[in-house]
Amino acid sequence: xxxxxxxxxxxxxxxxxxxxxxxxxxxxxxxxxxxxxxxxxxxxxxxxxxxxxxxxxxxxxxxxxxxxxxxxxxxxxxxxxxxxxxxxxxxxxxxxxxxxxxxxxxxxxxxxxxxxxxxxxxxxxxxxxxxxxxxxxxxxxxxxxxxxxxxxxxxxxxxxxxxxxxxxxxxxxxxxxxxxxxxxxxxxxxxxxxxxxxxxxxxxxxxxxxxxxxxxxxxxxxxxxxxxxxxxxxxxxxxxxxxxxxxxxxxxxxxxxxxxxxxxxxxxxxxxxxxxxxxxxxxxxxxxxxxxxxxxxxxxxxxxxxxxxxxxxxxx
Amino acid sequence: xxxxxxxxxxxxxxxxxxxxxxxxxxxxxxxxxxxxxxxxxxxxxxxxxxxxxxxxxxxxxxxxxxxxxxxxxxxxxxxxxxxxxxxxxxxxxxxxxxxxxxxxxxxxxxxxxxxxxxxxxxxxxxxxxxxxxxxxxxxxxxxxxxxxxxxxxxxxxxxxxxxxxxxxxxxxxxxxxxxxxxxxxxxxxxxxxxxxxxxxxxxxxxxxxxxxxxxxxxxxxxxxxxxxxxxxxxxxxxxxxxxxxxxxxxxxxxxxxxxxxxxxxxxxxxxxxxxxxxxxxxxxxxxxxxxxxxxxxxxxxxxxxxxxxxxxxxxxxxxxxxxxxxxxxxxxxxxxxxxxxxxxxxxxxxxxxxxxxxxxxxxxxxxxxxxxxxxxxxxxxxxxxxxxxxxxxxxxxxxxxxxxxxxxxxxxxxxxxxxxxxxxxxxxxxxxxxxxxxxxxxxxxxxxxxxxxxxxxxxxxxxxxxxxxxxxxxxxxxxxxxxxxxxxxxxxxxxxxxxxxxxxxxxxxxxxxxxxxxxxxxxxxxxxxxxxxxxxxxxxxx
Numbered sequence: 001x002x003x004x005x006x007x008x009x010x011x012x013x014x015x016x017x018x019x020x021x022x023x024x025x026x027x028x029x030x031x032x033x034x035x036x037x038x039x040x041x042x043x044x045x046x047x048x049x050x051x052x053x054x055x056x057x058x059x060x061x062x063x064x065x066x067x068x069x070x071x072x073x074x075x076x077x078x079x080x081x082x083x084x085x086x087x088x089x090x091x092x093x094x095x096x097x098x099x100x101x102x103x104x105x106x107x108x109x110x111x112x113x114x115x116x117x118x119x120x121x122x123x124x125x126x127x128x129x130x131x132x133x134x135x136x137x138x139x140x141x142x143x144x145x146x147x148x149x150x151x152x153x154x155x156x157x158x159x160x161x162x163x164x165x166x167x168x169x170x171x172x173x174x175x176x177x178x179x180x181x182x183x184x185x186x187x188x189x190x191x192x193x194x195x196x197x198x199x200x201x202x203x204x205x206x207x208x209x210x211x212x213x214x215x216x217x218x219x220x221x222x223x224x225x226x227x228x229x230x231x232x233x234x235x236x237x238x239x240x241x242x243x244x245x246x247x248x249x250x251x252x253x254x255x256x257x258x259x260x261x262x263x264x265x266x267x268x269x270x271x272x273x274x275x276x277x278x279x280x281x282x283x284x285x286x287x288x289x290x291x292x293x294x295x296x297x298x299x300x301x302x303x304x305x306x307x308x309x310x311x312x313x314x315x316x
Numbered sequence: 317x318x319x320x321x322x323x324x325x326x327x328x329x330x331x332x333x334x335x336x337x338x339x340x341x342x343x344x345x346x347x348x349x350x351x352x353x354x355x356x357x358x359x360x361x362x363x364x365x366x367x368x369x370x371x372x373x374x375x376x377x378x379x380x381x382x383x384x385x386x387x388x389x390x391x392x393x394x395x396x397x398x399x400x401x402x403x404x405x406x407x408x409x410x411x412x413x414x415x416x417x418x419x420x421x422x423x424x425x426x427x428x429x430x431x432x433x434x435x436x437x438x439x440x441x442x443x444x445x446x447x448x449x450x451x452x453x454x455x456x457x458x459x460x461x462x463x464x465x466x467x468x469x470x471x472x473x474x475x476x477x478x479x480x481x482x483x484x485x486x487x488x489x490x491x492x493x494x495x496x497x498x499x500x501x502x503x504x505x506x507x508x509x510x511x512x513x514x515x516x517x518x519x520x521x522x523x524x525x526x527x528x529x530x531x532x533x534x535x536x537x538x539x540x541x542x543x544x545x546x547x548x549x550x551x552x553x554x555x556x557x558x559x560x561x562x563x564x565x566x567x568x569x570x571x572x573x574x575x576x577x578x579x580x581x582x583x584x585x586x587x588x589x590x591x592x593x594x595x596x597x598x599x600x601x602x603x604x605x606x607x608x609x610x611x612x613x614x615x616x617x618x619x620x621x622x623x624x625x626x627x628x629x630x631x632x633x634x635x636x637x638x639x640x641x642x643x644x645x646x647x648x649x650x651x652x653x654x655x656x657x658x659x660x661x662x663x664x665x666x667x668x669x670x671x672x673x674x675x676x677x678x679x680x681x682x683x684x685x686x687x688x689x690x691x692x693x694x695x696x697x698x699x700x701x702x703x704x705x706x707x708x709x710x711x712x713x714x715x716x717x718x719x720x721x722x723x724x725x726x727x728x729x730x731x732x733x734x735x736x737x738x739x740x741x742x743x744x745x746x747x748x749x750x751x752x753x754x755x756x757x758x759x760x761x762x763x764x765x766x767x768x769x770x771x772x773x774x775x776x777x778x779x780x781x782x783x784x785x786x787x788x789x790x791x792x793x794x795x796x797x798x799x800x801x802x803x804x805x806x807x808x809x810x811x812x813x814x815x816x817x818x819x820x821x822x823x824x825x826x827x828x829x830x831x832x833x834x835x836x837x838x839x840x841x842x843x844x845x846x847x848x849x850x851x852x853x854x855x856x857x858x
Contacts, residue, residue: 043459044778050454051451051454081452082355083535084515085519090535149568152572156572157571157576160576160577163573163578164569164572164576164578165562165564165569165572165578166538166573170534170538173534174534262565263569265564265566271536275565
């Protein structure tokens with residue numbers, strides 16, 4: 001197990017380097033001026049050149065990349081051009097907010113997804129299956145930003161039950177797990193949970209239906225095992241795949257949904273990326289993408305290790 | 317079914333309890349504003365995020381030597397005294413200006429404002445050798461005062477500013493230079509040890525001399541301002557208990573936040589939500605802004621706009637009032653770059669109006685007809701700052717101009733790309749063969765309103781004279797305006813420039829943005845001037 005884990009960790013190093021290269025390249029080949037947030041388009045050519053030199057954008061791309069990577073390896077992702085604040089601080093604050101929202105959304109999505117999936121799988125082709133599958137299809141198909149807007153219109157603008165935007169009355173820095181603060185999370189978390197709920201439900205349904213059709217289940221029943229006992233066997237067999245799907249979904253949610261976070265003005269990574277893209281804030285954009293990609297890689301590593309613990313055959 | 321009812325009742329109960337704090341907040345005299353910006357504009361003195369930045373973290377926390385008069389809604393907003401009480405150019409050397417300063421102003425940290433503070437604030441963006449020079453503030457500042465070069469203390473309350481060439485626009489430009497406290501920055505520098513960290517610390521805990529001071533700052537989420545009760549100007553001493561600025565970049569989120577009582581004021585509500593906002597009892601404030609939504613025409617060789625009859629015909633061919641209805645009424649009807657109440661109006665002989673017969677006559681005279689239409693291509697974007705509703709507006713023009721024998725092709729590109737192309741000119745390959753470009757602009761300052769579009773010295777890539785419009789006559793008019801230093805005489809010279817600009821029609825003037833904002837009826841003392849700015853200081857809440 002230790003050897004497998006170590007091997008997996010070593011494999012992530014080139015992946016992370018590749019991510020850094022792709023991230024830097026993508027950000028730099030996109031059109032637009034990296035100084036647009038601090039330099040109006042009508043600024044003089046002299047001023048443009050002066051600032052380009054001051055910010056180091058007059059250097060060659062390889063030189064800029066090596067400097068950036070060197071600093072990043074020391075935990076310094078640079079300074080945001082638009083705000084002048086350290087990128088590391090900005091990204092970590094946003095990651096914490098997104099993590100909080102993603103954890104709640106994943107929990108809701110996983111619980112509901114597994115519930116609908118098991119119900120549909122156990123009662124395959126019954127009206128229950130059709131209802132649960134319809135809920136899952138709805139979750140996968142509905143545009144979540146649209147759902148977010150509808151929820152805001154109904155529950156914020158019309159009924160006034162929940163706040164429409166933000167992460168607490170005093171901002172996320174004063175976040176507390178009390179009812180007042182949690183009320184800010186209800187609508188974005190529900191909206192965010194819909195897609196993982198749908199995907200997990202469909203996956204679990206297929207798994208359960210497939211497992212139930214296998215001979216060992218007939219064998220278990222023939223040996224007189226209770227339905228609960230059979231259910232636990234099904235759960236154990238379905239768990240590795242369901243877990244992998246959940247891991248991927250959590251990874252997606254950690255990336256922050258640009259649309260959901262923008263609709264609810266939730267100060268997470270999605271909103272940060274949105275802002276960085278529109279302001280062409282290259283250090284912030286690179287730093288955010290790199291950190292998110294690293295989270296994704298680490299999360300996949302954790303899921304791989306966990307999967308292999310649950311199903312030792314995977315190690316082979 | 318029964319479970320659903322219980323669940324619903326429980327959710328209703330919980331939500332009712334949860335909604336109490338939201339409503340309770342609204343009882344204080346705290347004005348909560350939903351901005352369109354995705355982040356709090358920079359608070360260190362020179363805000364980013366365009367004029368929204370100046371509006372919310374410039375003029376609230378800081379003062380400038382000169383300021384805009386925002387106290388009238390039916391007259392043009394003009395430059396008035398602020399931290400400077402008096403100014404004039406040195407008759408011996410017209411590149412030198414002498415400013416007399418107020419002697420009763422202190423920064424929020426209690427230190428006095430004086431000539432040394434002015435010099436320090438000029439150095440922060442212009443003197444690369446100064447310890448407090450900050451590259452991040454240079455772009456937004458130096459571009460708005462392109463000729464300012466240095467400052468020198470004459471005595472405690474008198475300062476000399478030097479420009480690179482004689483420039484009568486300097487007092488207008490100086491509305492963009494906000495005065496931060498040098499002592500407060502020095503204290504931050506002593507704590508942190510380097511200029512970049514000192515500015516970051518200053519931004520988190522700024523000190524200006526404005527009517528509000530910063531009491532709380534959560535980056536990207538909220539900025540809390542408290543009244544500066546010792547403010548030097550009694551007319552602008554705040555009556556509010558505080559102001560909270562919240563970035564809400566998404567229009568529907570802003571509208572929902574207003575309707576749910578989470579904020580008291582939103583900038584730029586979604587146009588289709590305005591009837592709902594009004595029906596819920598909120599006030600909508602709007603006034604034409606110093607803003608132009610134009611087609612900027614090409615004068616490059618072979619351009620169809622080289623014929624003045626064609627330029628005039630395009631300006632006469634569509635009904636701006638109809639377009640105003642399309643935009644829910646929130647659009648100003650242009651008569652030129654500035655409106656007839658403005659000191660730079662100048663009474664042009666060409667009247668911009670809707671006159672289909674005259675437009676058709678001009679086009680026929682120019683050799684075009686329904687069977688032989690004139691093909692023109694216009695580069696625009698699908699969205700962008702100040703662009704209002706570019707696609708529906710351009711499609712309206714496309715349709716309307718067909719009646720005057722124009723065959724309009726729209727070349728829609730991404731906003732940042734369009735903005736970059738604006739600097740490259742009509743003959744550059746980025747123009748993609750376009751004969752006009754649709755980039756909106758602010759007209760607060762004569763350089764940005766007129767000079768950069770009509771001088772031979774501003775042809776691309778120097779500035780935004782995309783269409784290469786300019787000649788000796790316009791260069792002489794500009795030089796005259798720039799070197800006329802008495803305010804009324806300078807405005808008269810700018811009027812002559814504006815008159816000729818309208819008559820020559822290097823633009824199709826389509827609209828002025830009316831900048832609608834929605835507010836709770838609790839907010840009182842609101843004056844919506846003809847400006848990009850609005851003064852929060854005199855406002856109050858019931």
